[in-house]
Structures are given as C-alpha cells and as structure tokens.
Amino acid sequence: MRASGGEATTHADREETLQQQRATISELQTPVIEVWDGILALPIIGSVDTARAQEMNEALLQRIVETGSEIVLLDITGVPVVDTAVARHLLETVAAARLLGADVFIVGLSSRMAMTLVQLGLDLSHVTTRATLAKGLELAFARLGLAVVAHKSGAHWPTPADGDKR
Amino acid sequence: MARVPIVRIGQTLIATVQEELYDHDALQLQEELGLLLEQGSVQGVLLDLSTVTTVDSFLARLISGIAITSRLLGAETVVVGIQPAVAVTLVELGLALPGVRTALNAEKGLALLTDRGRDA
Numbered sequence: 001m002r003a004s005g006g007e008a009t010t011h012a013d014r015e016e017t018l019q020q021q022r023a024t025i026s027e028l029q030t031p032v033i034e035v036w037d038g039i040l041a042l043p044i045i046g047s048v049d050t051a052r053a054q055e056m057n058e059a060l061l062q063r064i065v066e067t068g069s070e071i072v073l074l075d076i077t078g079v080p081v082v083d084t085a086v087a088r089h090l091l092e093t094v095a096a097a098r099l100l101g102a103d104v105f106i107v108g109l110s111s112r113m114a115m116t117l118v119q120l121g122l123d124l125s126h127v128t129t130r131a132t133l134a135k136g137l138e139l140a141f142a143r144l145g146l147a148v149v150a151h152k153s154g155a156h157w158p159t160p161a162d163g164d165k166r
Numbered sequence: 167m168a169r170v171p172i173v174r175i176g177q178t179l180i181a182t183v184q185e186e187l188y189d190h191d192a193l194q195l196q197e198e199l200g201l202l203l204e205q206g207s208v209q210g211v212l213l214d215l216s217t218v219t220t221v222d223s224f225l226a227r228l229i230s231g232i233a234i235t236s237r238l239l240g241a242e243t244v245v246v247g248i249q250p251a252v253a254v255t256l257v258e259l260g261l262a263l264p265g266v267r268t269a270l271n272a273e274k275g276l277a278l279l280t281d282r283g284r285d286a
Contacts (some may be wrong), residue, residue, distance in 0.1 A: 061250030068270055095262035099253035101246065101269035 030056045032063040039140045040069045040102075041133070045078035053089035057096055064102050071140040072097050075133050077108030087122050094127055103143070105129065107136035170195045172202065177209035178279055179241075180272070187218050192228050199232060203239040210279035211236045214272050216247025226261035233266040242267065246275035 029052060033041045042060055060072065074090065076082070082090075094104040105128045109117075117124060130136040141148060170191055173180045179202055181195060199211060213232065215221075233243040246269045248256075256262055269275035 057254060058250065061253060064270065065250060068274075070270075070274075092257050095257045096250075096253040099245075099248045099256060099263060099268050100250065101248075101271075101274060 026052075026055065030059040032059050034063070034067050034069065035073070035137065036140070036146075038067075038069050038144055039071045039073065039137070040064065040067065041073045041075060043075040043078065043133075047081065048079060048086045048089055050085075050089070053093070057089075057093050060093065061096060061100060064097060064100050070102055071143060072102050072104045073133060073136045073140065074104055074106045075108045075136075076106060076113070077110075077133070079113075082113050082116055084120055084122070087117060087120065091122075091124075091127070103128070105136045105139060107131070107133045172198055174202070174208075177207060178212060178276065179203075179208055179210070180212045180214070180276075182214040182272075183216075183218055185217050186220060187215070187225060189224060189228075192225055196228060196232050196235070200235060200239075203236055203241055206240075208236075208239075208241045211241050211243040212272060212275050212279060213243060213245045214247050214275075215245060215252070216249070216271070218252060219249060221252050221256060223259055223261055226256055226259065226263065230261075230263055230266060233263070237265075242279065244269055244275040244278050246270065246272050 029046070031043065033043070035041045040060070040063055042056065044056070048056075063069070064072065074093065076090070079086065090106060094106070097104045106124075107130045109129055109131055111131075114129075128139070130139060138148075168184050168191060170181050170183050170187070172195070173182070179199065181199065187195075202208060203211070211232070213229065215229075229245060233245070236243045244267045245263065248268060267278060269278055
C-alpha cells in the first residue's frame, strides 16, 4: 500500500518536473530581442517543428506590434538542419511579418545550408538573406538610414573607472 | 454593415474600415475607390484594417484586387494595421497579399506614400 503510494508520488513528481522543463524550454526558445530602435532579432537555436514555429511566429508578430519595428533579423545560425518543412515555416514567418509592414532578413545561413536550399528547389528570390548576423545588421542600419561611424579618439569612450586598461 | 468612409487628404485617399469588413461593404469600397481614382490626381491609397479581426479568402483577393486596380490607375496602395492573428491566417491560407505594400500603422503607411510622392 505504502510502496504503491510512494511510486505514485514519484511518478507525479516526475510528471511535474517534466512539465516545468517543458515550460522553461518553450520560454527559452522564442526570445525576440530589440537590438536597435526598429530592429528586432530572433535567434533560432535547435530544430524547428510546427508547434515551435507557430509559437515563434506569434511571439515575433506580437513584438513587432509592440515595438513598431520595421526590420527583423531571423538568425538561423543555430539551426542544424534545414529541410523543406523548416524552410516553409521560415517563409511563413517572413510573409506574416511582411503583412505587418516589417521586412525580414534571414541571416546566419551557412554555405552548406544555402546549397541544401538550392537543391530543394525552394524559391527564396523574394527573401533577403545574409551570411552573418553582422551583415544583416549592417543592411538593416542602411535600410533605416543609419551608419556606424568609428571615432579615432576611442579613448573618450567611458570606461569603468581605472580597472579597464585597454 | 457599415460603409467604409473614404477621406481625401492631398493626393492620398484614406479608407479606414470601421469594425469588421463585410463582403458587401468591401465591394462597395472597391467601386468607390475606383471611381475616385478614375478622376486622377490621386497618388496613393491607404487602407486601414486595424479594426478587422477576421479575413477570408474573398476579402484577401479583393484587397489584392484593390491594390492592382489602383496601380493600373497610377496610385500605390498601402495596407496598414493588419493584426498579427489576421496576418497568420492570411499566410496559412496562402494569401500573403503579394504585390501589396504594408505598414504597421497609418502613420508609417502615410510616410511610405509621401516618400514615394517626393521621389516621383
């Protein structure tokens, strides 16, 4: 009697832990970051399935409305495999964001991924892509009419008191 | 049922949908816009859908139609204020309004149209 009761508790405990972990993962998997005024970044790590794609899509669209952003950098550096399903999800995100008036750049494409996409015969002609997030950000700045300027007198940059001896 | 009012400001026509957009009103809107565009001197059409929560394939096609018609008559259409849920629905229906310019809100949409006017 006692033994079976204990077993039930551990089972319930395990179930609860599993639920918590699931919740944590789903929170972690859709961070939408405002990297600059009007520019959002959505770094995707790990594989993308339908449920996750939907969640990401919703989170992204919500943030676009909240922040009034015009550009989204969809970073797929951390996506191990891109197949037709993943590509379709990405293109859906691009299309939905476009309806809200935001341009989506897909960044972080590896050469291997690019080749796969070509071999799959996907039409990416209407999607702006860049190899790295940095390149995408550069393009986003250009699109918003911003420029990054290097000051020669970098010494004027406020450093944390004396500790920093760069 | 509610008619969609069309306001003319300078060379821009602004149509703000009140509450939902029903088929009958949408057709009427298309017709009225067409008549106004025919008279010329209109550079842009701003279609505000921020109050619309449901869109079906008919409406999506009609909106695309309005955009294409106005382009033929020399004006550009910007659709603004599409809600996230509506955007998701449209994409899932495979009706992502190709060739229609979009903006988050009326202010940004108007900026797009006026920028174009300045370039031209």
